[in-house]
Amino acid sequence: MRRIAIVEDEPAIRANYGDALRRHGYEVATYASRPEAMAAFRTRLPDLALVDVGLGDEVDGGFTLTRELRALSATLPIIFLSARDSDFDIVAGLRLGADDYLTKDASLPHLAARIAALFRRSELLAAPPSIEDIVERGPLRIDVKRLTADWNGQRVDLTLTEFWMVHALARHPGHVKDRDALMRDANIVVDDSTITSHVKRIRRKFTAVDPAFDRIATVYGMGYRWGE
């Protein structure tokens, strides 16, 4: 059975998330503070960690924990869960090596969907790719099973949310995806400006691989489009 660690200082949320994930068939261990979680992680690593950014008195306790956790394991899927939704927090969290960042607005089914996807990604990363799960759009190559994206043969390191957004756009090139469609496809509930910053980050990641990248076009007032 897969083991999920929830590090969250709010007891009610901790219990609710724990119950929901157990219902999905996971084994759940919950911790209220960073030292408590770290002590447990040193003994045994979970298969996935759900970390709140603010932990009791430690405002950035979740960030510290992630750094320590990444030192223990480079591949362990980590999801940030926070009441904060500022761009700064998201960028900071992702830079520390988190695989995804969710605000506490996310519903439990959304959360479960992401956790399942992350497990699938880490599971299939080693397995050989199958043809039907590959989406190719010019230099872009998306492996839907493994949730990975390559540009010109180079891996673009996307978070789950970002991956799903790229996938939603690239599957139907030329079609305008509005914000609602993107949110639906990416299993997130955020406001418009957060979609904008997600798209900005995606563009930046592709531009880092290929400075001439300009496939994601903004259609003002409507949404985004993958250009051929």
Next chain:
Amino acid sequence: MPRIGLSIRAQLLLVLTVFLTLPWLGYEYVRELERVLRDAQERTLAGTAQAVATALHDRPRLFANPPDPIGSFARERANDQPGNGATLPPSASPEIAQIIEGLSRTTARIWVIDRDGVVLARAGSLAQLAVPTPESWSSRLSRATIGRLYALVLGQPYEDFDDDAATQGAPRGRDVEGALAGILTTDRRPTSDGKAMIVSAAHPVWVGDEVRGVVIAEQTGNAVLAQRNRAFERLFNIVLAVLLVGSLALTAYATWLSSRIRRLRDDAERAIDAEGRVRGPLASSDARDEIGDLSRSFSGVLARLSEYASYQEKMASRLSHELRTPIAVVRSSLDNLNAASLPDDARVYMARAREGIARLTQILTRMTEAARLEQSLSDVAREPFALDEVVASCVAGFRVAYPAANIACTTPTEPAIVEGSPDLAAQMLDKLLANAVEFAGGGAIVVEVAREGGNAVLTVANDGPLLPADMQDRLFESMVSVRAGSGSTGPHLGLGLYIVRVIAQFHRGTARAQNRADGSGVVVTVTMPL
């Protein structure tokens, strides 16, 4: 901005008028001086008269003569020709004349008369010797200007007075009466034409115990008058100069003072923008006086105000952050409840609870939207973009999202390229259109981009209800709304137009809302430099 009626400079100059009493004090002082001088003059004349009398005492022979026919004759002649100063009665007694001759060089006129008023001898004259003094240009200038003023205020000495004695012989004033009674008496009397004052002293000449004659020493008051005038002019000139220098210095000082205060005022006004937000700290002055103190205290107040403002600004985001956790508790609980088996009638309440939570979340998102936008502005890269294209695209998107809305869009033939962020412009238009759709209530919405001068002008007009007159400027402030409250589709915090203004300002532009001139609707205008 209207300034207070009386500036500090004017007030200080008003205070300076107190010193205008200085000339009056000077005048009083000079009057006192004049009295002293007059007394001295009288004493001198008395001394002269006494000295002459001393030389004539106890010489009965001199006064033994009968009334002199020559003197009588002369007096008659003088009566025939009045007003002729050259026909003064000659001396009737050559001996006395000889004695007093030496005194003729004095500035006084000496008479010796007998008990009957017959002039025995006379020496000297009342007329002053005019000493021509070379006049410097400055004294000539002052005589031409301020001298005229003095001449008006001060009695001037006249040398062309009518000498009564020339026509009426020896004086017979109070002093002569006194002297005949054996007492040294002084007197002053005006000349008949009133142009001059004659000061005289009469001393009795004793022969034994009997007063046999009188010595009269006369002088005009002109010398004293001239001296007084000179003193007064000198004093007045000095006072005037001091007043002038003083008021110039005070004016300069007041100008400096008020310029410092004005600078402080301008700084204080600049430190807070039209919305009452603190733009930046006030440079506190190092001056160790009260104005420096004021500036420091202003700076302190502003710093505290700015702390408070930033506390308030963070309040919304902190509040939303604090609220998110309990909302997450409720939401996750509902999600768990949803997974459990529920009776059908419970599902209705479940759905309502979810709806309420969704609305609460929306409110929180909007609360932080403006604050987040402001935070992110500093990292937004500016790029040139075609505003008309963004607007056209947004309007097209909006027509899809609100099929019922009646939106007309006009763009210029030439693209309106502005510098800024197309994303933000789209966000701004989104707010404007959402507002317009809601207010139009099915009426027409007209979006127009135009090039006017060096600006791109974006107007969004709707046929909705008019704005209250006092709200037209305040609409763009945070948390200000004119919505009726009920009947709208979502929560309204009055942040939409505030975001519009923030974005307009990011593009170095302005935003304003007005009622149409014909009262048919409302126009929101955003102006950005091209």
